[in-house]
Amino acid sequence: MRLILSIIGVIIFILLLGAIPLSISITDDNLIFDFSIVVDLVINYLQGVWNGESFIYQEGIGRSYSILQDIPDYFLTTLHYLLIAGFVTVCMGMFISAWYSKSQKEWIKDIIGFLGTIPDFILVLFLQLGVVAFYQSTGFHIAKVASRSADENAYLLPLITLTLVPTIYIIRTLSERTYDVLSEDYILTAKAKGLRKRFIFIHHVVRNVLPYLKADLHKILAIMMSNLFIVEYLFNIRGITAFIFGGTMYQYNLIVSTLVALVFLYLLIYWTIRLLILLLERVFAHD
Amino acid sequence: MTNWRLWVGGIATSLIILIALIGPILAPYEKDYVEPTGYYYNGPDDFGFHASPYPPSKEHLLGTDEWGYDILTLLLYGAKYTVFVGIGVALFRIFIGGALGIWFGLSLSKKKKTNSVFGLLGSIPAFLIIYFLLIGITINSPLSVMELVTLQSILMILLGFPGVYAAIYSKTSELAKEEYITATKALGAGKIRIMRKHILPHLKGTLLAMFIKEIILVLTLIGQLGVFNLFLGGTILRLHGPPVYISISRDWAGLIGQWRSFIYDFQWILFFPLLAFILMLFSFYILSRGIELKQKTTLQKFPHI
Numbered sequence: 001m002r003l004i005l006s007i008i009g010v011i012i013f014i015l016l017l018g019a020i021p022l023s024i025s026i027t028d029d030n031l032i033f034d035f036s037i038v039v040d041l042v043i044n045y046l047q048g049v050w051n052g053e054s055f056i057y058q059e060g061i062g063r064s065y066s067i068l069q070d071i072p073d074y075f076l077t078t079l080h081y082l083l084i085a086g087f088v089t090v091c092m093g094m095f096i097s098a099w100y101s102k103s104q105k106e107w108i109k110d111i112i113g114f115l116g117t118i119p120d121f122i123l124v125l126f127l128q129l130g131v132v133a134f135y136q137s138t139g140f141h142i143a144k145v146a147s148r149s150a151d152e153n154a155y156l157l158p159l160i161t162l163t164l165v166p167t168i169y170i171i172r173t174l175s176e177r178t179y180d181v182l183s184e185d186y187i188l189t190a191k192a193k194g195l196r197k198r199f200i201f202i203h204h205v206v207r208n209v210l211p212y213l214k215a216d217l218h219k220i221l222a223i224m225m226s227n228l229f230i231v232e233y234l235f236n237i238r239g240i241t242a243f244i245f246g247g248t249m250y251q252y253n254l255i256v257s258t259l260v261a262l263v264f265l266y267l268l269i270y271w272t273i274r275l276l277i278l279l280l281e282r283v284f285a286h287d
Numbered sequence: 288m289t290n291w292r293l294w295v296g297g298i299a300t301s302l303i304i305l306i307a308l309i310g311p312i313l314a315p316y317e318k319d320y321v322e323p324t325g326y327y328y329n330g331p332d333d334f335g336f337h338a339s340p341y342p343p344s345k346e347h348l349l350g351t352d353e354w355g356y357d358i359l360t361l362l363l364y365g366a367k368y369t370v371f372v373g374i375g376v377a378l379f380r381i382f383i384g385g386a387l388g389i390w391f392g393l394s395l396s397k398k399k400k401t402n403s404v405f406g407l408l409g410s411i412p413a414f415l416i417i418y419f420l421l422i423g424i425t426i427n428s429p430l431s432v433m434e435l436v437t438l439q440s441i442l443m444i445l446l447g448f449p450g451v452y453a454a455i456y457s458k459t460s461e462l463a464k465e466e467y468i469t470a471t472k473a474l475g476a477g478k479i480r481i482m483r484k485h486i487l488p489h490l491k492g493t494l495l496a497m498f499i500k501e502i503i504l505v506l507t508l509i510g511q512l513g514v515f516n517l518f519l520g521g522t523i524l525r526l527h528g529p530p531v532y533i534s535i536s537r538d539w540a541g542l543i544g545q546w547r548s549f550i551y552d553f554q555w556i557l558f559f560p561l562l563a564f565i566l567m568l569f570s571f572y573i574l575s576r577g578i579e580l581k582q583k584t585t586l587q588k589f590p591h592i
Contacts, residue, residue: 006407007407009407010407010408010410010411013408013411014411017411017416017419018419020419020420020423021419021420021422021423022423024420024423024424025423026424026428026429026430031424031430106580109576110292110573110576113572113576114569114572117503117568117572118565118568119506119507119510119511119568120511121510121511121513121514121543122510122543122561122564122565125543125547125550125557125561126561128550129550129554129557129558129561132550132551132554133554145550145551218409219409221409221410222409222410222412225409225410225411225412226412226413226414226415226511229412229414229415229511230511230514233514233515234514234547244415245515250422259411262410262411263407263410263411265410266407266409266410267407267410
């Protein structure tokens with residue numbers, strides 16, 4: 001029930017947000033915000049949902065396509081990237097934070113923390129520059145710098161970017177939790193019983209760290225979504241965000257439909273990763 | 288052990304602020320100086336044509352861009368926008384979010400449940416919200432640079448302070464459970480006094496470290512908007528031929544945004560602004576680490592016996 005309410009809330013937010021660029025005008029150096037345009041746009045859109053007019057968008061002059069027909073392909077492309085990145089992030093984050101929590105060396109923290117503060121767009125540009133420079137000096141082609149067409153997507157660099165930033169976030173938060181768990185009494189008890197280190201990690205540490213991962217999932221996904229926009233734009237991937245930045249003119253219905261699709265994408269990814277965590281719980285935290 | 292991070296960060300950050308302050312004086316060229324394109328002829332075997340972009344050389348330390356503007360000069364002129372907007376927005380975020388967080392952290396004792404509405408809003412990143420608000424205003428805008436900078440700063444403050452509020456709120460309500468707070472309350476201290484004498488001294492270090500981190504977040508946000516051609520201080524869009532986006536204020540994130548496609552050729556045009564931006568982030572980061580470590584050593588609890 002709360003989920004439905006929050007979906008409705010987000011959709012209302014999207015309807016208003018998308019209308020803002022069209023309702024702001026500047027005349028004589030004054031910013032004018034016309035709320036009646038917002039109301040008109042929203043009403044038009046909602047009426048259009050009924051008869052299907054809201055799902056027609058234009059590309060160029062006189063060519064119109066159906067959003068409902070075109071979005072699934074783009075949606076699947078993005079889903080594909082996010083799922084791979086999400087899985088790798090969760091697994092790698094868990095693994096590295098378990099290992100990293102024991103090292104209390106400040107310089108390692110420096111490096112990981114700084115990697116975490118590098119903004120995604122800088123990372124993308126540096127990766128692209130690096131690959132080109134490497135190619136020009138050695139003639140060896142490591143990876144595609146950007147997608148050239150919808151059939152030939154760049155994979156390696158976008159996935160590196162999509163994975164690296166949230167992984168570092170997980171490492172930073174979970175390693176603290178792991179450290180706390182490691183200093184608990186039940187770990188001492190387990191050690192006193194003569195259990196091996198690996199056994200303690202698998203049976204006692206992982207299961208007590210997983211709840212924190214679950215609680216942080218929204219934050220992790222928010223980071224990934226924000227990365228997604230930058231990554232798809234700079235690597236020229238024909239994913240769902242291409243609808244927002246790709247067009248030549250601002251089409252309200254296209255923007256709103258895309259953003260709503262994005263919310264569902266978010267939910268889909270969220271529940272898939274929850275499923276993955278459930279699976280991990282089955283493996284590690286069964287009794 | 289000396290806290291070298293604090294020193295390095297402090298010195299690097301003050302250097303950057305100094306550059307932002309007096310950059311235009313240090314600049315080797317005028318702001319709109321363009322290195323001319325032309326022929327040269329030194330003899331029958333040594334002649335040719337030279338045109339921008341010029342690679343890094345003695346005359347142009349960091350090279351010139353595709354129109355012949357000196358990159359070092361542009362960076363020095365643009366630094367003040369990037370640095371001072373970053374610091375200013377972060378300051379306001381900390382001030383507003385911190386004040387509200389401490390105030391409500393002391394008054395609301397009930398624990399609110401975090402609802403999933405905020406979780407779902409994560410599907411729409413912060414820069415996208417600002418993007419939609421500004422897309423109709425920033426590009427080829429009749430507003431002046433200062434007006435646009437102020438507008439974007441206000442939007443960035445409004446979107447950023449709830450995060451600071453939430454963090455400070457939870458820290459304050461943790462502190463409010465301590466016994467000495469109960470004791471002062473029993474002795475009749477008012478809320479203002481508790482805030483000033485008991486909460487603020489504890490949160491001072493946290494607030495300072497958060498401030499530096501917020502600067503980095505604000506700079507990231509400016510940069511992300513720059514990637515989508517919304518430059519701090521306004522964008523000029525030229526539509527004859529392929530669209531060309533130019534940053535009016537020459538702020539660093541804007542320069543990266545406007546030159547982001549120089550990956551295959553003339554890489555120095557993109558590389559040096561990127562390097563400048565990342566050095567700036569690095570110095571703020573090292574400073575925040577230094578503050579964090581300093582606080583860790585002062586607030587650490589030690590065993591009594």
